[in-house]
Amino acid sequence: MVPDPDGLINLGPEDVAVLCDRHTGIGADGLIRVVRSAASGEFADAVGLPEWFMDYRNADGSIAEMCGNGVRVFAHYLANAGLSKLDVGESLTMATRGGNKKVRRESADTYTVDMGEYGLPLGDSGADTRVEVSGIGEFEALSVTMPNPHTVVILRDREQLEAADLHAVPTYDPIPTEGTNLELVVPDPVRARMRVLERGVGETLACGTGTCAVAIALLRFRGKSEGTVPIHSPGGDLSVRIEAGRAYLTGPAQLVAEVTLL
């Protein structure tokens, strides 16, 4: 999180990559500039927009629609910094490149985000893509927009999940025009397990928009379009509710350190 309420910081792709580098920078999967919509430089006219804009960049400096897990942290940061009032039970809405997102504070450090409508960009007929993943082979997959692009592969078991080599670049047919985030998931009625390879980052410990995409794919795999799906990622547990074509993501947020750049 880079606080820049009044839009005074000019961060280019190289600056972002330097800050996110895990060896020579602070280290992060991505960077979120916390900026007022009107000062963000993103909108010709910010009238009617939420006060705050999530300016999200991937660790390689590329721009993405939003960060699903970042919405919770963004809200938590605004509340802790006294930039927005957000008591337990209250909600706030922020602008992102993927539309406005409303987040409700459920407890001191738990939030539910209305992630908005999901999309099935290649149609509603089921598996729409073939993906070759190093170490485990070729699979059918489902493309989901949340609104970031995701490709979800449902695997047989945990051995397969653990054997996937996500250092190697997977191949897709058809090739996703905007790039994609790849999720591998093993179904489990108690708590599904997933791994994620993020566009512009590499393998990460968790991805909020990706967790929602996984929930959508798992429900469809079970012949359902609505329900609540608990999901485990290496970074922790999240819960996704799919209802009336929208995804709701619930999970924790914690501020772990404050860094001053000299």
Ligand SMILES: N[C@@H](CCC[C@H](N)C(=O)O)C(=O)O
């Ligand atoms: N790498 C993603 C953007 C970041 C997603 C994030 N990790 C999340 O929690 O949703 C992309 O390029 O779409």
